[in-house]
Amino acid sequence: QKEVEQNSGPLSVPEGAIASLNCTYSDRGSQSFFWYRQYSGKSPELIMFIYSNGDKEDGRFTAQLNKASQYVSLLIRDSQPSDSATYLCAVNTDKLIFGTGTRLQVFP
Amino acid sequence: DVKVTQSSRYLVKRTGEKVFLECVQDMDHENMFWYRQDPGLGLRLIYFSYDVKMKEKGDIPEGYSVSREKKERFSLILESASTNQTSMYLCASMLSSRDRIKTQYFGPGTRLLVL
Numbered sequence: 001q002k003e004v005e006q007n008s009g010p011l012s013v014p015e016g017a018i019a020s021l022n023c024t025y026s027d028r029g030s031q032s033f034f035w036y037r038q039y040s041g042k043s044p045e046l047i048m049f050i051y052s053n054g055d056k057e058d059g060r061f062t063a064q065l066n067k068a069s070q071y072v073s074l075l076i077r078d079s080q081p082s083d084s085a086t087y088l089c090a091v092n093t094d095k096l097i098f099g100t101g102t103r104l105q106v107f108p
Numbered sequence: 109d110v111k112v113t114q115s116s117r118y119l120v121k122r123t124g125e126k127v128f129l130e131c132v133q134d135m136d137h138e139n140m141f142w143y144r145q146d147p148g149l150g151l152r153l154i155y156f157s158y159d160v161k162m163k164e165k166g167d168i169p170e171g172y173s174v175s176r177e178k179k180e181r182f183s184l185i186l187e188s189a190s191t192n193q194t195s196m197y198l199c200a201s202m203l204s205s206r207d208r209i210k211t212q213y214f215g216p217g218t219r220l221l222v223l
Contacts, residue, residue, distance in 0.1 A: 032209050043198055043214040044151075051209060088151070092210045095166075100150035 003027060004091050006099035013106055019076040021102050023089030026070070033065055033072045034090040037083075038101065044088055048074070079106045111135070112201050112215035119220045127186040129218050131199030139202040140182035141212065142166075142174065144195040151198065157182055158205060189222045196220075 005024045013019045021035075032051040036044035050056045050063040050072065062075040072091075076083055086101040115130035131140065141156040143166075153166030155174040163174050171193060175183045182201075186193055196219050200212040 032211075034211065036214075041219075043217040046211060046213065049209055049211055090212075095153065095156075096210070096212055098151040100148065 003097045004089055004099040006087075006089050006102045008100060009103040010105045011102055013079050013104070015079060015081060015106055015108050017079050017106075019079045019083065019104055019106070021074040021076075021087050021089075021104065022071060023073065023091075023099055024071045025089075025091045025097075027091070027093045027097075028067075028070065030067075030070075030091045030093050032092040033063070034092070034096070035061075035063060035072075035074045036088040036090060036098075038086045038088055040085075047087075076104075079104075081106050081108055112199060112213055114197075114199050114215040114218050116218050117216060119218055121186075121189050121220065121222050123190060123222060125186075125189050125222075127189050127220065127222075129184040129186075129197055129199075129220070131182045131184070131201075131215055132180050133182075133201040133213075133215075134180065135201065135203070135213075136179065137201040138179070138204045140176065141200040141202070142172075142182065142184045143198045143200065144168070144193075145198055145217075146195050154184065189220075191222050194220060194222045 034049045035047045038044045048063045060077045064073045088101045089099040112133045142154045143151045157176045173185045199215040202212045
């Protein structure tokens with residue numbers, strides 16, 4: 001079992017819809033959780049981090065963490081074509097472990 | 109804002125050449141990292157450093173070495189480049205291992221092609 005798992009996608013959503021990206025992790029000792037956005041050919045850019053159970057909102061982005069079920073998700077409201085990218089989930093135990101990413105496509 | 113820069117965006121080298129990739133951060137971060145990213149494999153940690161002159165092997169250190177002579181600069185060295193080292197190389201920095209959140213910030217990446 002991979003330490004951090006994400007569906008590779010692509011996840012296709014229409015403009016204006018909610019995109020829901022999911023990530024599961026195996027280490028129950030994980031303490032902090034990150035979502036990075038990576039455009040094609042570019043480096044990862046931090047969008048959000050979360051370390052407490054529940055929801056954390058930042059603009060159109062909401063991160064959700066459920067430690068009991070070992071999953072973390074990212075919701076993108078009012079999706080825009082500019083949100084089209086690969087979204088990497090990363091989980092920190094004693095080092096940062098990345099998932100392989102979910103490719104999101106937002107079509108007009 | 110954290111700024112992490114890498115010496116080259118694109119690099120083409122020949123098999124057997126010695127390759128230097130440099131990374132500089134301007135936020136006085138203690139920790140620095142080198143990853144490579146390949147399709148389907150995600151980001152894999154090559155080496156990291158907690159302090160000046162300190163280095164630790166990551167998950168795939170074979171064929172690589174690193175140098176950290178100054179706090180702001182972390183260099184990745186390919187002693188004898190091989191075609192399987194063709195990849196995107198990403199440098200990252202982090203404030204400190206003692207920081208609760210441990211956020212890593214990435215440089216723009218170097219796409220290396222070894223012929």
